[in-house]
Amino acid sequence: MYDLKYHFVWVPKYRKLVLQGPVAESLKEIFQGIAERYELEIDALEVMSDHVHLFLLAPPKYSPSQVVQIFKSVSSRELFRCHPELREELWGGVLCTVGWG
Secondary structure, X not given: OOOOEEEEEEOXXXXXXXXXXXXXXXXXXXXXXXXXXXXXXXXXXXXXXXXEXXXXXXXXXXOHHHHHHHHHHHHHHXXXXXXXXXXXXXXXXXXXXXXOO
């Protein structure tokens, strides 16, 4: 039994207001899929236009940095695939800032 809980804050590059409408809905679905695939449990997920709060439970086989890397890489790739218009707002093909809070 474990009780590891993490709170991450994810911010789009340049703090652009891109996480709205269909993009926000896609991101929620992507995060749910990631959680299921990696046996993580999302306790709370709030998507705002310029940031995301993710509170989750994770097994001890994943370090916090691994959890961040999984969510960061998969969500970025999938969002750009589903919403190519994001490339116009976030030039350079970078979705999120370097660090997570």
